[in-house]
Amino acid sequence: MAVVDHSVAGIAKPKPDNRQARAGWGLVAPALTLMALILLVPIIVAAVLSFTNYSLGNPGFDWVGVQNYERLFTRSTYEKMFIATFTYVVTVVPISVGLGLGAALLVHSLGRIGDIYKTIYFLPVMATLLAMAIAWEFMLHPTIGMVNRTLEMACGTWFEALPFFANGCAEGFPLWLGDRDYAIWVVCFIGIWQGFGFNMVLFLAGLTSVHRELYHAAEMDGARSGWERFRLVTWPALGPTTVFVVTISCIRAFQVFDTIEAFWPQGGGPNKSAYVMMFAIFEKGIQQNLIGIGSAITMLFLLFVMFLTLIQRWLVERKVHY
Amino acid sequence: MTRDWWKHMVLILGTIIVLAPFYMMVSYSFKSPGEIDRGEGGFFGRQEMMIDPRCAALRQPDRADIEAARARFAGQDDASVQASLLAETEADCSMRPVLFNYSKAFTEAPLIRYLLNGVIVTVSIFLIQIVVALPAAYALSKLKFWGRDAVFGLVLFCLLIPVHAIALPLYIGLAKLGLTNTYAALVVPWTISVFGIFLMRQFFMTVPDDLIDAARMDGMSELAIVWRVMLPTAIPALLAFAIFSVVAHWNDYFWPRIVVTGNRDLFTPPLGLREFKGDGDGSFFGPMMATATVIVTPLIVAFLLAQRRFIEGITLSGMK
Numbered sequence: 001m002a003v004v005d006h007s008v009a010g011i012a013k014p015k016p017d018n019r020q021a022r023a024g025w026g027l028v029a030p031a032l033t034l035m036a037l038i039l040l041v042p043i044i045v046a047a048v049l050s051f052t053n054y055s056l057g058n059p060g061f062d063w064v065g066v067q068n069y070e071r072l073f074t075r076s077t078y079e080k081m082f083i084a085t086f087t088y089v090v091t092v093v094p095i096s097v098g099l100g101l102g103a104a105l106l107v108h109s110l111g112r113i114g115d116i117y118k119t120i121y122f123l124p125v126m127a128t129l130l131a132m133a134i135a136w137e138f139m140l141h142p143t144i145g146m147v148n149r150t151l152e153m154a155c156g157t158w159f160e161a162l163p164f165f166a167n168g169c170a171e172g173f174p175l176w177l178g179d180r181d182y183a184i185w186v187v188c189f190i191g192i193w194q195g196f197g198f199n200m201v202l203f204l205a206g207l208t209s210v211h212r213e214l215y216h217a218a219e220m221d222g223a224r225s226g227w228e229r230f231r232l233v234t235w236p237a238l239g240p241t242t243v244f245v246v247t248i249s250c251i252r253a254f255q256v257f258d259t260i261e262a263f264w265p266q267g268g269g270p271n272k273s274a275y276v277m278m279f280a281i282f283e284k285g286i287q288q289n290l291i292g293i294g295s296a297i298t299m300l301f302l303l304f305v306m307f308l309t310l311i312q313r314w315l316v317e318r319k320v321h322y
Numbered sequence: 323m324t325r326d327w328w329k330h331m332v333l334i335l336g337t338i339i340v341l342a343p344f345y346m347m348v349s350y351s352f353k354s355p356g357e358i359d360r361g362e363g364g365f366f367g368r369q370e371m372m373i374d375p376r377c378a379a380l381r382q383p384d385r386a387d388i389e390a391a392r393a394r395f396a397g398q399d400d401a402s403v404q405a406s407l408l409a410e411t412e413a414d415c416s417m418r419p420v421l422f423n424y425s426k427a428f429t430e431a432p433l434i435r436y437l438l439n440g441v442i443v444t445v446s447i448f449l450i451q452i453v454v455a456l457p458a459a460y461a462l463s464k465l466k467f468w469g470r471d472a473v474f475g476l477v478l479f480c481l482l483i484p485v486h487a488i489a490l491p492l493y494i495g496l497a498k499l500g501l502t503n504t505y506a507a508l509v510v511p512w513t514i515s516v517f518g519i520f521l522m523r524q525f526f527m528t529v530p531d532d533l534i535d536a537a538r539m540d541g542m543s544e545l546a547i548v549w550r551v552m553l554p555t556a557i558p559a560l561l562a563f564a565i566f567s568v569v570a571h572w573n574d575y576f577w578p579r580i581v582v583t584g585n586r587d588l589f590t591p592p593l594g595l596r597e598f599k600g601d602g603d604g605s606f607f608g609p610m611m612a613t614a615t616v617i618v619t620p621l622i623v624a625f626l627l628a629q630r631r632f633i634e635g636i637t638l639s640g641m642k
Contacts, residue, residue, distance in 0.1 A: 020465050025469070035516065042491035046491040126625045127344070127622060130575045131592070135347040193339065251484060255486050255576075282580065298489075309482045
């Protein structure tokens with residue numbers, strides 16, 4: 001997606017006759033129509049509706065100006081929405097990219113044996129997230145879940161010296177999903193659990209394209225330690241991959257929904273601590289039929305995502321290459 | 323090898339965390355409710371005979387049953403007839419936990435139907451995507467016509483739009499057309515894959531022009547060239563795209579959740595699982611995890627069988 005090859009356009013035979021033009025338009029017509037109807041018109045519709053108080057089933061609507069947007073920036077519900085969304089993105093993106101890179105470096109250095117880890121770490125990417133969210137919910141069940149049972153095993157050992165365990169053994173371990181201090185972090189954890197294998201595979205693809213000679217050259221120039229080689233060769237060479245991985249992780253993180261809906265079908269977590277944007281669009285726009293406010297959130301969402309992608313394209317075009 | 327031990331330690335720790343929920347999901351799908359509650363039985367559970375509480379409750383012998391069975395147990399009083407009947411019921415209703423869980427998964431909800439819906443939706447999405455994207459990709463890569471660059475620019479712009487993000491206006495449109503709760507609603511928003519067009523165009527760029535010129539000499543129409551010349555050359559790219567598309571839509575939960583409300587006949591696998599969770603009480607953890615296992619297994623097995631292709635397909639979006 002990163003690089004668009006414009007140069008090849010000139011290769012086609014220079015005889016733009018009518019027949020080819022007609023065939024060309026005929027062949028792109030279905031795609032063009034669908035693109036307009038499914039991708040472009042809805043954005044315009046959302047943009048228009050975000051200035052109205054429309055509801056499905058009502059015969060008409062009133063223009064309400066920027067009232068919907070004003071609400072987004074003044075009501076505490078939406079403040080919680082922004083906080084939850086940004087907490088999620090800012091936590092999940094760096095950690096899942098970092099873990100992805102770390103895992104890729106380790107797996108790459110192990111050669112063929114490393115492939116088994118690659119396979120395992122990729123499993124969460126393939127698995128239906130909703131099913132895995134339910135599995136995690138059981139793991140985190142306060143009384144019969146595996147997590148708290150495992151933690152309880154540490155009671156009575158030297159682990160109790162740690163405040164977390166001392167507290168947990170005395171008063172019970174956290175409720176995790178029911179606790180507003182933990183809820184969003186648990187969701188972040190599952191996001192990282194699910195996403196870092198994907199990033200790892202992208203980094204691995206990037207690593208295989210780093211030339212061996214570069215490492216030799218770096219060594220000649222005095223880069224003896226592994227860290228030096230990483231800093232001087234690997235990291236710059238992975239530049240384009242990193243930009244892409246960060247962008248796609250951001251876009252995916254913004255779209256988090258499945259886990260939130262599975263854990264808290266009503267309301268987005270204890271005290272709305274995990275009320276992310278996609279869930280807000282779903283709850284306001286579709287369940288409560290407040291199309292105006294839902295459209296306003298949609299527009300903001302699109303703005304964020306497009307902004308991110310444009311930054312990525314700009315970075316790539318400036319060539320983050322070495 | 324020996325100096326790599328710390329790498330293995332780190333990676334094995336990661337492995338444990340990555341696999342934990344899978345382990346639990348499969349393990350719970352084998353265990354009886356009691357074992358799940360008490361957290362015992364190892365991975366497979368002890369597989370002791372258990373009594374299906376619902377089955378036993380349904381077949382509780384009443385007065386009429388005892389009268390009817392009197393002939394079979396000649397010469398016994400009512401209490402002992404009832405006891406023998408109860409024993410029979412329990413024998414009929416008892417089964418191994420693993421059988422109980424998986425049979426419940428398939429009988430409590432029409433899971434087969436859900437799986438079939440999943441197949442119908444993913445396959446139709448993929449086929450329509452190809453029918454729409456392939457000719458466009460061919461035209462954008464191999465035909466010269468006025469406005470081509472503008473169309474391609476539009477494709478690049480549309481790559482920026484995540485379909486999930488515009489779910490609300492799409493939903494309004496479908497609702498206006500009266501299409502919610504239909505297969506069409508599940509498929510329509512995905513019929514256009516801008517990414518597919520982009521990908522196939524990049525691939526077609528590498529196909530030599532001579533091949534196409536030769537086909538034109540043979541008097542093939544442009545549409546015939548797309549399907550009879552370009553399609554066969556594009557099989558590897560198509561396969562990667564197929565995996566990308568099928569995985570995304572088999573696992574998708576957000577969009578089906580929006581357009582399918584209540585009509586069980588249209589539920590895709592994730593929706594079916596969600597409903598199971600909604601009305602599940604404690605004793606149904608086992609069957610629910612069995613459902614989850616059934617839904618997750620097809621893709622995992624396919625992935626393990628063709629890892630390289632899958633990783634290629636899923637990370638496709640990351641390559642040029």
